[in-house]
Amino acid sequence: MMKAVDLFCGCGGLSLGFEKAGVDVVAGFDNWDDALAVYGNNFSHPAIRLDLSDVEESVSRIKPYNPDMIIGGPPCQDFSSAGKRDEDNGRGNLTVCYAQIVCAVRPQWFVMENVERILKTNKLAEAQAMFQAAGYGTTYLVLNAARCGVPQRRKRFVMVGRVGAEDGFMKGELLKGLADREMTVADYFGDKLDIKYYYRHPRSYVRRGIFSVDEPSATIRGVNRPVPQGYKPHPGDPVQTTDGIRPLTTRERSMIQTFPEDFSFDGTKTDVEQMIGNAVPVNLGYFVADAIFRYSGEERKPYRKTSPVGQLPFEPL
Numbered sequence: 001m002m003k004a005v006d007l008f009c010g011c012g013g014l015s016l017g018f019e020k021a022g023v024d025v026v027a028g029f030d031n032w033d034d035a036l037a038v039y040g041n042n043f044s045h046p047a048i049r050l051d052l053s054d055v056e057e058s059v060s061r062i063k064p065y066n067p068d069m070i071i072g073g074p075p076c077q078d079f080s081s082a083g084k085r086d087e088d089n090g091r092g093n094l095t096v097c098y099a100q101i102v103c104a105v106r107p108q109w110f111v112m113e114n115v116e117r118i119l120k121t122n123k124l125a126e127a128q129a130m131f132q133a134a135g136y137g138t139t140y141l142v143l144n145a146a147r148c149g150v151p152q153r154r155k156r157f158v159m160v161g162r163v164g165a166e167d168g169f170m171k172g173e174l175l176k177g178l179a180d181r182e183m184t185v186a187d188y189f190g191d192k193l194d195i196k197y198y199y200r201h202p203r204s205y206v207r208r209g210i211f212s213v214d215e216p217s218a219t220i221r222g223v224n225r226p227v228p229q230g231y232k233p234h235p236g237d238p239v240q241t242t243d244g245i246r247p248l249t250t251r252e253r254s255m256i257q258t259f260p261e262d263f264s265f266d267g268t269k270t271d272v273e274q275m276i277g278n279a280v281p282v283n284l285g286y287f288v289a290d291a292i293f294r295y296s297g298e299e300r301k302p303y304r305k306t307s308p309v310g311q312l313p314f315e316p317l
Contacts, residue, residue: 001299002109002292005029005065007052007072007098011038011265011275013257014071014113017285019043022293022300026065029058034271035278041264053097059104070105073113073280074098092123099127102161103134111288112159113280116142119157137165141174146182146216149283151189152256153182153216156280158288173295177287185213185256197239199247201225208236210245217256222277224253250276258283 002023006015009028019025028039029050040047052058052074062070074094095114102110110131118124119142131138140159145152160170185193193213200218202209209231211218224247233240248256250272255261258281265272293300 001301002068003066004069004071004107005062005067007058007062007070007101008074008094009039009047009072010035010278010280012042013259013279013282014073014111014285015039015043016259016263017280017282017287018071018289019301020282020303021286021289022303023069023071023289024301025071026067027062029062034267035275038265038267038272038275041266052101053094055097055100055104058097058101062101062105067105067107069109069111070102070107071111071113071285072098075278092121095121095123095127096130099130102136103130106134106163108163109292110136110159110161111292112161113284113288114157116155116157131161135163136161137163137167137169139168139170139174141171143174143178143284143287144182145281145284147178148281148287149179149183150256150258150281151183151185151187151216152218152220152281154219154281154284156284160288160292170291170295173291174288177291177294182216184215185211185217188258189213189255193252195244195246197245199227199231199242199245201247202234205232205234208234210234210237210239210242212238220253220256220277222274224248224250224273253277257281 004018004023004025006025006028009015009030012028015025015028026045028047029052030036031049031051033049036047036049050058050061098112138159138161140157142155142157145154145156197210197212199209200211201223226247227242227245231242254263254265254276257276257279
């Protein structure tokens with residue numbers, strides 16, 4: 001039965017996905033107090049404040065958990081198309097810190113998630129060289145979350161490493177699990193949504209802002225704004241009017257990230273929207289962990305967690 005710790009855990013999307021697949025997640029680590037408070041309200045294991053850029057301190061705090069696996073998504077803003085694309089801006093170095101921690105703790109497995117653009121960075125090459133020197137074989141792919149049980153066209157880089165494995169060892173298992181087509185918002189919500197179209201604020205008005213529930217959502221980001229006065233319909237909008245069009249609610253956005261409907265989010269609206277946008281979709285985490293179990297044949301931990309709202313069990317979607 002595999003035991004894991006989650007680094008840069010945020011509010012817990014990756015942790016929840018891995019728990020649902022059968023991994024025993026025993027601790028989450030992050031440096032964002034508001035996200036840790038949400039994490040702590042939704043998991044029975046500890047949410048620990050830790051500056052993961054301090055590698056020596058981090059290793060000393062993580063090693064006592066003796067994890068079989070380290071999972072995590074180092075902050076991606078410095079690589080992201082929505083950011084400055086400056087890998088030396090500060091947070092980009094956290095990818096290297098993640099690799100240093102993994103190599104020092106040396107669990108049997110690790111999983112690292114990030115944006116697709118990390119493939120073009122020197123930081124990834126630096127981290128990959130560390131993993132290789134520490135004896136890890138790695139597989140990395142860019143996965144479209146909409147083919148992994150998530151109603152969202154969100155492309156993410158995922159690297160899986162295992163001590164002593166050959167490079168590419170997991171590729172077949174990951175590809176085998178992909179759905180034949182992308183999941184739409186309507187596929188996921190069924191009759192829970194009372195809308196046909198909704199507004200998603202574009203990064204610039206050369207892009208469309210109105211989407212249909214009969215397609216995957218665009219990538220959920222950390223901002224959620226109302227339809228601006230005077231919005232001019234874009235040629236790519238599925239309808240050429242804003243009458244009756246609204247943005248998705250915070251809860252609906254969390255559900256597009258495949259958090260359960262009763263997952264407890266506390267904090268300011270700005271903070272919660274940012275947590276949701278930063279999170280790894282729960283079902284994407286489940287997809288990767290499930291592939292690892294299929295490949296390894298390891299025993300899974302039964303998933304029987306209760307929610308903080310109504311004490312109802314979270315069931316795999």
